[in-house]
Every structure is written in structure tokens, then in C-alpha cells.
Amino acid sequence: MARITIADIARRAGVSTGAVSYALNGRPGVSEATRERILAIAADLGWAPSSAARSLSGARTETVGLVLARDPQTLGFESFYMQFVAGIESVLTERDYGLLLQVAPDLDAEVRTYRKWRAARRVDGIVVVDPRLDDPRIAMLSVPEPLPAVVVGDPGLAEGLTTVWTDDAAAMRESVRYLHALGHRDVARVAGSEGFGHTWIRDEAFRSETTALGMRGQLRSTDYTPEQGALATRDLLGSGRRPTAIVYDNDVMALSGLGVAAELGLTVPADLSLIAWDDSPLCQATFPQLTSLSHDVVAYGAHVARRLFDRMAGEPVGGFHDSTPQLRVRGTTGPLT
Amino acid sequence: MARITIADIARRAGVSTGAVSYALNGRPGVSEATRERILAIAADLGWAPSSAARSLSGARTETVGLVLARDPQTLGFESFYMQFVAGIESVLTERDYGLLLQVAPDLDAEVRTYRKWRAARRVDGIVVVDPRLDDPRIAMLSVPEPLPAVVVGDPGLAEGLTTVWTDDAAAMRESVRYLHALGHRDVARVAGSEGFGHTWIRDEAFRSETTALGMRGQLRSTDYTPEQGALATRDLLGSGRRPTAIVYDNDVMALSGLGVAAELGLTVPADLSLIAWDDSPLCQATFPQLTSLSHDVVAYGAHVARRLFDRMAGEPVGGFHDSTPQLRVRGTTGPLT
Structure with a gap:
């Protein structure tokens, strides 16, 4: 036929x-x-449409790609990605674009996906998340005639590519100074996955600011899950010199921390202050409500999508500051008593 | 033949x-x-192969489509969709398929997206979520030579199409019977959005089971957000005859309910029992931990994806029972004191 x-x-x-x-x-x-x-x-x-005809005519695929190199079982834990994807979609919808989403087991599989998308012209551009130190994706995307890309992270992590970033170091320093002003001298950070650039940036800011203010700063690594958030909190609170304040790397781990405190009979914030990162609706659903480092994740995703359309339209590479997460003081932080 | x-x-x-x-x-x-x-x-x-796309052109798109007709701002609230998508992806990844995800403002826009995907051969098949009573999508997808589709919902909501479903009515009846056995006679349901078929199915099961057991059953509608969950809880607890137990339609509203109870000085479960729907990691991060209607949402998504591959391979339409959410009793339910 x-x-x-x-x-x-x-x-x-x-x-x-x-x-x-x-x-x-x-x-x-x-x-x-x-x-x-x-x-x-x-x-x-x-x-x-014939794919040959489309590639010859330079027709758009009207599709943007996003690969998440995560274990599918852990993807549902955090509200961050769904809100971020919702923000991207809010801009794509206006322009009748779709989002091609792929979950890959690791970064090599992610790079293979990009190669395949490029070869088959499956997407007009991509959003790259969670840049790491010495990230193989950055090198791959910097070769000539790459896919237009926007990297979600600090410009220092993705030279030569467009980045959209939040100033996590400034936000971390503000949190530490705020706890210092409340009288806290023994503080802890329950960090997310090692290897992510933003984990490293927050770690460094936590270490340098606690040192500068003469505070004791303990650090625990986790995989962002509520289970590991609870374990790290239990470990910190059971130690010889327990911290009087803990800063978490997401919302669900702070929620776990609040649960562990209640279980141990500690009153928040009289006995222990808690700060969450990512001010999701969860943070206002608890009692007391969680003090959080707040940034509008939906708006962040939308900003990233707009910069990607700019890039696909031939705009030059640039580094774009989205926002600095703001400390929203609620019920889980207070003066050392 | x-x-x-x-x-x-x-x-x-x-x-x-x-x-x-x-x-x-x-x-x-x-x-x-x-x-x-x-x-x-x-x-x-x-x-x-039976599908229109493949009988006319041998080429697969290696893409499956999913439209979410939701306000992007509310998409990040619930862990359900991210877990569900993660489950779909776990099967797509094995077969090197991608997921084309589009957020649409309403069902008409969703139907237009399907038309466009069909015309442009953007996907090999689609997953349809949140079927409603008299759903325009079902009629559209039932015309001859449709896109292979799997509808996530009760077979009664999508005649002529393949469905994968959980038995929500049985789960709701079990919850009501469990509360009755604990001595509760005044119970409430904080429901999700009206219009969704599964909301209606759960409403009916709640009404019929409380009636059958001679209990008083109040019902409040919400949009699934923690804010409306808190409002509904406050409204129920401030009423003349307050319920002694509340069953919520998701996890974050139950979390809100726990917060409202603490704020009002009510002890859970001595003064008030709470049950969540969707046993996300959140439910174990609170203290006390939330009693929940538990089903494996990641596995549910994976099941849906497998049935879609079967359908795309020409398997006949069928209705497939995934599971019945199981009541996982934790710390927020107890006997009437």
C-alpha cells in the first residue's frame, strides 16, 4: 500500500x-x-511523518527529554522530582511539547540514551539533572553538534553548557548562622547522596560556616530515603554529644527526624531544632510545622524549560541563577533552652 | 478466518x-x-500485529504515552504518581522504551493529545489514568483501530478496553469493619476529587458498609491536597458530634489529619483513629506511624506496563485485577476509649 x-x-x-x-x-x-x-x-x-523527511527538513520532534538515573523504587520518595517535572510540563504544555521521560539504572545508561535519542532524532533538547563531580554526561554533551541541553546545577559543574541553578551554599550558610544566633553550638547535617555536586556544595558550606562560627558540625550521609533519615537521626541523638539542631537534605528525612524525636520523648523545638530542605506541602502538614529552606520547585522546573527553549532556538550558552532557597521559619526551630 | x-x-x-x-x-x-x-x-x-500504526508501517516508536489531566501545581503533592511512573519505567527500561509524559489542563486537551499522538505516530500505546463516570476518553479510545491502551481503573469504568485495577471497594469495607470491631460508631471519610470513578467506588463502599453496620458515616470532599485534608479534618473535629475515626483518600491528607489532631491537643489513637490510603514511606516516617491501606504502587505501575506490552503485541482486551489494598495496622488506630 x-x-x-x-x-x-x-x-x-x-x-x-x-x-x-x-x-x-x-x-x-x-x-x-x-x-x-x-x-x-x-x-x-x-x-x-517519515522520519527521514523530518530529519531532512529539520522538523521538530516537539519533544524534550529527561533521563533520571535512579532506582525506580526510590523515585517516589521525594516530592522534588514530581514538582520539578510538573514545572517543566507547565511550559511544554503551552507550546504543545511532550516530555520523554526515561529512568536509567546508571550514568552510562543515561549517556547511551542520549546517543540513541540523538541518532534517532527523538528529542529537540534535554534537561540534565544531578550533575556530579567529573560527570561523564557533561563531556559527552560538550562534543560538537550536541543536543541542546540545560543542566540543572551549579555552573562550575557543567562548563560549556547552559545551567540553571539555585545558590545552595548561600542557603546552607544562612541556616547555620540562624542556628548560631539561636544559641546552638552543636549542629548536624543529614546529607543526601555522596557524589552529587549539590551534596558536595552543601557539605562544604556547612563545614566552612560551622568552622567559621566556632560550632561543632557533624555530618551523616544518606540516600535521601525516610528510612536512612530516621537511622541517621537516631545515630546522632544516641551519640555521646548529641546535636541540638539538625539540617536535613530534603523534606521526608526531616519528617522522619520529627518522628524519631517524638519517639524518643524529645520536644521539638525545646530539645531539638529541625530544618528541612525543599519546602513541600508536607512541611506545613506536620505539627509543629517544619522550618524549611524554601524554593519554588515548580517555578524552577518552568525556568529550566524556558531556558531550554531559548537554547533550542539558538540562544548562546549561559549560567542562570534561579533563586537562593529562603529560610522559612516555622515551628521546628527555636532558641537553645 | x-x-x-x-x-x-x-x-x-x-x-x-x-x-x-x-x-x-x-x-x-x-x-x-x-x-x-x-x-x-x-x-x-x-x-x-493488530495496531493501526504497526500494520501500516513496521516501525515501532519505542514510546508509550501517559497524559495527566491535572493542574501542574498539584502534581507534586502525592507520592502516588511518581511511584506509579517509576513502576511503568521499570518495565519500559527493560525493553528500551521511553515514556512520553504530557500534562494537560483537562480531559478535552487529553483527548486532543491522543488524536495528535495517533496522527503523528508518536507512541505505540498509552496508559489512561483516573477514569471517570461517562469519560469522553473511553469513547474516543473505543473507535475502530484505536491506540492500544490500558486503563488504570475498574473494568466497569472502561468497557471494551483493557483495564488493570485494585479492589478499592473491598479495601474500604475492610477498613470500616476494622474500625467497627474497635468499637468506633462515628466515622468519617475524607475523600479525593469528585468525578473520579475510584472516588465514587470508595464513597459507595463507605456508605453501604457503615449503613450495614449501623454506624454514622460522614463524608467530606477534597482535591487531595494537604491543605484541604487539614480543613476537612478541622471541620469534622469542630462539629457537634465529632467522629472518632477518619479514613483519608491518600497519604498526605492523613499526615495533615495527624498534624491537626496534635494541634487540637487530641491524642492519636486514644482520642482519634486515622487511616491513610496509599502506604507511602511517609506513613512510616510519622510518630505514631500511620495505619494505611497498602498496595505496592511501583508494582502496580509495572503490571500496567506489562499489560500494555501484551496489548500492543495483539493480546485480547481483558480486565486484570492487580491487588486489593491491605490494611496495615500501625500506631494511628486503636480501640475507642
């Missing part, structure tokens, strides 16, 4: 081939009703 | 339908010799 062409659809719909082209490519120039009718006829006839 | 199905090929080859599906789709999971034998038998029987 012969391939269905735009002319076939135009004939059946009784419109010009130009109108069909507008409708199929999601461009203005036809009414919504006509577009619907043309799309229905195209679907009926089984029309599909 | 009757259509040749995968089951016919499996019978003739003396292998499972899964093995046939792997062989026909060129996926790992069968030996090369078995693949050859299955392909020979398929050719012998005159088997052909």
Missing part, C-alpha cells in the same frame, strides 16, 4: 496542503475546528 | 505467551533458537 501523503489528507479534507501542514505541525494558520478535522482524517488514513 | 493471537502461537510453540511476546517484539528474554522457532510458527500461522 502506498504511503499516505499530505496531498491525500488535503484531498479528503477538502483543504489545501498548506492547511494540512499547519495542522499536522501544530502551527497557527488553521482554526481549531479545522485542525481537529484534519488530525482525525490523518489518523483515519494512518498518516505518519 | 479468525484472527491469529499470541495465545495461538504460544500453544503451537509450546511456550508461554510472554515468550511469544518477547520473540515478536525482538526483546531479550528468550533464546535465539526459541525466537527463530516462534517467528517461524507466527509466519506459518499468518500472524500480524
